[in-house]
Amino acid sequence: MDLFEIRDILNATVLCGEEYLDREVRSACASDFMSDVLAYVKDQALLLTGMVNPQVVRTAEMMDMKCIIFVRGKMPGEDILELAREREIVVMRSEMRMFIACGLLYSRGLAGE
Amino acid sequence: MGDLKLNYEVDGGDLIQAGEASSKMKMTLKKLGLPPEVIRRASICMYEGEINMVIHADGGQVEVDVGMDTITIRLTDHGPGIPDVDQAMEEGFSTAGDVARDLGFGAGMGLPNMKRCSDDMQIDTQVGVGTTVTMKIHIN
Numbered sequence: 001m002d003l004f005e006i007r008d009i010l011n012a013t014v015l016c017g018e019e020y021l022d023r024e025v026r027s028a029c030a031s032d033f034m035s036d037v038l039a040y041v042k043d044q045a046l047l048l049t050g051m052v053n054p055q056v057v058r059t060a061e062m063m064d065m066k067c068i069i070f071v072r073g074k075m076p077g078e079d080i081l082e083l084a085r086e087r088e089i090v091v092m093r094s095e096m097r098m099f100i101a102c103g104l105l106y107s108r109g110l111a112g113e
Numbered sequence: 114m115g116d117l118k119l120n121y122e123v124d125g126g127d128l129i130q131a132g133e134a135s136s137k138m139k140m141t142l143k144k145l146g147l148p149p150e151v152i153r154r155a156s157i158c159m160y161e162g163e164i165n166m167v168i169h170a171d172g173g174q175v176e177v178d179v180g181m182d183t184i185t186i187r188l189t190d191h192g193p194g195i196p197d198v199d200q201a202m203e204e205g206f207s208t209a210g211d212v213a214r215d216l217g218f219g220a221g222m223g224l225p226n227m228k229r230c231s232d233d234m235q236i237d238t239q240v241g242v243g244t245t246v247t248m249k250i251h252i253n
Contacts, residue, residue, distance in 0.1 A: 035220035038157055039229075051217045055164075058132035059217075062139065062156040064149065087136075 001025060001110050003067055003090055006046065009104050010094040012069060016081045017090030023066050027111045030071075030102050034059040046110075048101055052076050057083040057091075066090060071098045117145070117179040123163055123188075125172025128212055134175055135160040145179065151252055154230045155184050158248045161223040161230075162188040168213045169193065170244065184250040186231075194240035201236075202228065 003021040007014060014021065028046035031037050037047065037059050045066040049056055052074045060068050067090040070076055075093060084091045094101055106112065119141060121134035139156040159175065166173045170192020178185040195201045202224050209219030228234045231248035238244040 032217060033220055034217035035222040035226075037217075038161060039220075039222040039226040053216050054129055055132065055216050055218070058136065058160065061136060062132075062153070062160045064153055 001105075001108070003092075005108075006067070006069070006105065006110075007092060009108055010069065010092070010096055010101050012092040012094040015076065015091045015093060016085050017067070017088065020066070020088065020090050023090070025066060025110070027113055028102070028105060029112070030098055037063065042113075044112075048098060048105075050074055050098060052080070054080050054083050056080070057087065057089060060084075060089055061087045067092065069094055069101070071096055071101050116181075117141075119177040119179070121175040121177075123166050123172045123175060125167055125170065128164070128167050128216060128218075131164055131167040132160055135163050138175075138177055142179070142184075147179075147184075147252060151184070151250060155186065155250045157230045158227050158250065159186050159188075161227045162186070162246055162248075164213075164218055165223050166190050166192070168209050168218065173243075180252075182252055183232075184252065185247065186250070187245060187247045189243065189245045191243040194242055194244055195236065195238040196240050198236050198238060 003023050025045040027044045029041045029044040030048040032051040047060050047065050048069045050072045070093040073095045142152045170190035173190030176187045204225045205221040207219045207221035213219035232251045233249040235247045
């Protein structure tokens with residue numbers, strides 16, 4: 001599934017990395033706890049979170065993730081977007097709640113593992 | 114050819130901005146063309162350690178030694194030390210405060226994750242003096 005499709009499924013707004021939406025992702029993880037992302041995630045290239053701070057981008061960077069989606073309408077600040085731009089990580093936001101966003105992506109074929 | 118040595122200062126003041134040293138190390142390892150899985154494991158080890166340093170010890174120093182076979186990451190701080198290392202190694206045990214938790218850390222997963230992602234980890238600590246964590250990641 002590419003990031004164009006994910007954007008459309010979640011009715012999301014792309015905040016940075018528009019030029020990388022053709023990236024393919026095969027699995028995702030969802031957490032507000034960066035400790036758990038660092039400890040449990042393996043090859044999931046997509047992170048859904050309601051946590052908004054620069055450490056979300058740092059965590060995604062360390063885990064080689066390609067895209068962060070802020071759910072529940074959370075709006076990251078310019079400092080967060082700047083960090084993501086430097087690291088070529090796509091950032092989107094969606095008004096959907098975490099459970100709904102995950103459920104939609106899962107039902108359309110995106111795996112958790 | 115000798116080992117490549119990298120040195121970083123970790124500023125203790127600002128947890129929101131922490132991770133800069135890990136980010137720089139990761140970029141250097143990428144430029145060296147090391148296997149992505151090795152880079153990721155080294156990056157997780159260092160990032161967890163860097164976050165720990167900022168949460169618990171007001172920063173410190175990191176030395177990274179990239180050899181032919183092994184990456185060695187040594188984090189040294191002059192913080193309060195760890196009174197009970199076995200307890201600190203238990204998943205879920207944490208003494209991190211609200212600031213760390215508000216940022217998504219402090220789950221008590223840092224040290225166990227560092228041990229899991231490295232091939233060897235040693236903790237030298239003395240209460241009131243500081244802590245040195247040394248991790249080795251084999252390249253092949």
